[in-house]
Amino acid sequence: MFIVDVMSGKPIYEQLIDQVEKFVLLGVLKEGDRMPSVRKLATELSINPNTIQKAYSELDSKGVIYSVPGRGCFVSDKAKDVLNKFKREKLSELESLVRELSMANVTRKELISCIDKVLKEGENEK
Amino acid sequence: MFIVDVMSGKPIYEQLIDQVEKFVLLGVLKEGDRMPSVRKLATELSINPNTIQKAYSELDSKGVIYSVPGRGCFVSDKAKDVLNKFKREKLSELESLVRELSMANVTRKELISCIDKVLKEGENEK
Amino acid sequence: MFIVDVMSGKPIYEQLIDQVEKFVLLGVLKEGDRMPSVRKLATELSINPNTIQKAYSELDSKGVIYSVPGRGCFVSDKAKDVLNKFKREKLSELESLVRELSMANVTRKELISCIDKVLKEGENEK
Amino acid sequence: MFIVDVMSGKPIYEQLIDQVEKFVLLGVLKEGDRMPSVRKLATELSINPNTIQKAYSELDSKGVIYSVPGRGCFVSDKAKDVLNKFKREKLSELESLVRELSMANVTRKELISCIDKVLKEGENEK
């Protein structure tokens, strides 16, 4: 289910976090679903368990998953809410940035080419 | 030269700042140019001198204009540099925001519609 | 906590800014601490609220405090960093000034007497 | 009369300017004195004449020397005034810097150690 690229500059635990969040938003991971155990995922991806642990504990503190000691990690009931709230906040930050930039005579074209530049980076990661 | 809309929600002094900065970026106001005096602009726009003063002193602390007490306010030599630097910084903030949003499954379409929404606000100000 | 001298040539709002910054550097005001409200401090010091407002909004734009409309003003997390950065920058400006002056045959003695002259001014403010 | 150190990081023309100014302030070079010709000084110091030319033309634009085409360069009548004015200006800049720094809780000791650090650099140049 999870894929990791050791060679990309991006920290592995961040790659894991991003994928978990993506799956939650897409509905692939639903509330209550059990996450793969730290050790199992570690051997599966040939990765140090500590790295998985770091990803899981960040997702926990964000409220996306919760851990039940002795039983495992589960997708939180409010996981989707948390992530959508984050998305809304970032979109409203985007709005005020665009507002400031349009004050500075930045054109629609410049803004879109800036967006496309970033999105193109992401494609290469596939 | 300057226009002010008391009814718009936007504070008057901010409207003035934005216009001065726009004129500098467009080259309408050039380095060394003398700004209209606080009192003259106040009577011209039917606005309290304190409000002009507030706009001018913010532009001063930003480095866009400088004031010589007893002589007047003038466009700073580095005005254009200051404003372009600001623009570059905001564009790089935009990039990292878009990066985060693309992690959260936001589509190119959503991003562009967000931009257009903001740009449309600006048009109504015309 | 704050003291103001209306008779000193120095603007009241500057006196306030200096005191807030001093308290932050000394650790008397810590990050997150709530500042006295504009009106309360104004009546306490027998000063117009607008003057406090001016001091607070300059401290805000410097990043020393931040204001939450409807709730109050608070010492910023990065207040100490901001002020220490300022200090470092001024010390490096001092260095290059001294370098230029030593080129112009200014003696160590002259430089120190210049410093002492200024420091003596400050003592009288106590 | 003039000494140049090609190995020091400092540009040669700046070294020349500094020495001329020092000699003027010390009274070694007096108003009306004829400066060594560009070519003669160049061969004497084993330096490209353009470098001497650059030093001389900066001293000219500063008002320290003036050139009479076909006759040579001479120490200006107002050379000492110009340099003393420069010195006074820098000293007053020093004052306001020290004022700002004392606002930031910088001690007399720190200021003096900063001065001594710079003066020590100069000694090594001897």
Next chain:
DNA sequence: GTGGTCTAGACCACT
């Protein structure tokens, strides 16, 4: 209650 904006009007130093 809080901060933010604005008006009206005064006085200052400086050119």
Next chain:
DNA sequence: GTGGTCTAGACCACT
């Protein structure tokens, strides 16, 4: 004339 500071007092949105 110029900008800079300050007072007195009003109204707003927000918590």
